[in-house]
Amino acid sequence: MHAGTRRPTTRLIPAVLAAGLLMTACGTGTGGSQADAPAAKVTVTPAAGAAAAKLGAPISVKADGGRLTTVEVKDDKGAAVPGRLAADGSAWTSEGKVRPATTYTVRTKAKSSGGKESEGTSKFTTEQAAKVNKLTNTPGNGQTVGTGMPISILFDHPVAKSSRPEIEKALKVTTQPRVEGAWGWVKDWSGKDRIDWRPKDYWPSGTKVSVRGALSGLNSGDDRWFVRDYDFDFTIGADHKAVIDVPSHTLTMYDNGKPVGTIRGSAGSPQDPTRGGVHTVRSKNAAETMDSATIGHGNEWMLDSQWVTHLTASGTFLHSAPWNKSLGVVNNSHGCFGMTTSDAKRVYDFLTIGSTVEVKGTTSTKKTDVGNGLEVWQESWSQWQQRSALK
Template identity: 70%
Template sequence: MRFGSAGRSAVAAAAVVGSLAVAGVVTFIASASDPAPSKPLPDTNVVVSPANGTQEATLGSRIEVKADGGRLTAVEAQDSEGHKVAGQLAEGGGSWTAQTKVKPQTTYTVRAVAKSDQGKESSSASTFTTQRPEKVNKVTISPSNGQTVGTGMPISILFDNPVDEDKRAEIEKALKVNAKPQAVGAWGWVKDYSGKDRLDYRTRTYWPSGTHVSVKGALAGIDSGKGGWFIRDYDFSFTVGTDRKAVIDVLAHTLTMFEYGKSVGTVKGSAGSLKYPTRGGVHTVRGKSAAEVMDSSTIGFGDEWKLPSQWVTYLTASGTFLHSAPWNNTIGQENSSHGCFGMTTEDAKTVYDFLPIGATVEVKGTSSTEKTDVGNGLEVWQETWDQWQQRSALK
């Protein structure tokens, strides 16, 4: 078939719009009406701080994750022991911040999922290690985990090393007390009888019997100042047992035991003399020992005596005890001790068995006007509630 010039022009035009075969390769040329080729959707730029691969991330920092060009949909951070790090996702998903500071000498892994503004989902992972602290501050806590205590028991945290005053508020904020039933309480900074810094928690009134108390301390990664860094968190609980108290009437030479407010027995004893009167106010039982030698040198009286005693109930750290005094022939008749309350061996055991650690012992009728310092044992009830609240760094 033969084509004229018009036919040849039509064939050429069709070839441009359609396809051209050159050496076995077929190339398609889009017409103006065909859709443009799609571009790949961009990923969200996820930035983790501290950066991936860091070997000495700064102590006291918090893990942060930020999303540029999109939003975070999920973030998971955990340490090398598998403990997850709680965090807060900002409104809109632009960032995520850990609720606690990083622990010293710990490796963390952070995984994040993000979605770009165009809807593309992407994920990223980051691993880093924190610095080793030059100095560590350890603590001793009472009551111990799982212990059953009396209604006057404070929570007491004794620090191995000093705590700078400007660091105390942050430490208080990191400690959470949960009581069932609920009870109003406050932390207070105390100088322990040993000279060490201490932080105690007492309630406005005594714990109700049966209260379950749990304490969580997110202290790891907090700087105590010249005393060093805390390297671990704390989680413990205790139960408040039977409501038991005692009242010493110095003038009547008696100790009366109360259970749920009702008298359940009275014993005779010998309190401090007029020269060495028994300390007044409300004391807290801080410990007990079935047998002990009463050594005068421990309370500033040299080598005057070393007397074996039994059923010793400790009140103050400076030496106010309830104990057996078999050497005393004036029990129930005269106050002749150096500040303790001495009893017969049988009565001392009755009191020893009756009072749990954390129970209160109130001393009435004493001639002593000396206020017992709060750190001289667990003497938190020597102050009013208003006075106690002034000890908090958050007041």
């Protein structure tokens, strides 16, 4: 009898110990092991394996039954795709939209509400863009320009009005020091669509400017896509300006607000008065042939000129006019300001791309359109702000 009672007791001791060990492994109140708990369900859009994912949407990652702890997205060139993780970890969204004909790899880590950690990788490729839009930016990257220079972006193809707010939001201007300014939509002299950014007032000399255009994957209209981002930087140089006083036949140069020289010349005649207001130097040419046909005067003349500083796209220039025997005495040009060759070179060397030239005292009543060159200063600040698609 004693032997029979000891044997069952001996078997029960390991059983009790085993039960205690099982509860310790499970923890208190879980009812099962962490290994058995369900993982968070992670969904990546576009879906994995898609060989022709649609354009026009960002990359999104969502977690059900838990939270995302890490999201890493790279394109097929190894470049990281920036995005934002929700505060509660429930979702991640890329800052931009997917680019055409690009393969993306999405790596995620998540933790379920039960504490289970999981990892996943998803890969997809976007469809080709049947039609593409590109742009040309002014100033060029690394350029030093004058204090009146706008940022000007010219598009190869039309930009639909419905697409303009999103495109404008994707364009970011950063300045050091901080400068207030705004984007405005413009019809270029060429007939193409353009968006310019101008400061409220002239730039301070020495300002560093960075422009970042996160345009890749945006539809500019008519199913025409941007296929890359655009980044460029430039610097504001010396504060060089000029003022033309039409009645006195003079052009005065100013360095940081101080006059540094006055030149006599001839502005437009009463029949073709020089356009008034503040113009921006858009380009320069050391030698050029003045063709009357380009400004609506048929075949009246074909003259060679030097040291040509371009203001409007329609033909308002500062240039040498050695054929004019009334320089500084009579305003008899067809809208330009003509000077001796040596004086034209002085002006040419003094004014940089982006410098401003103000024309005072003219009889011209024509309003110069903003797109007729870089004519952003023809409008007041309040007028300019109305050109924004986000107003």
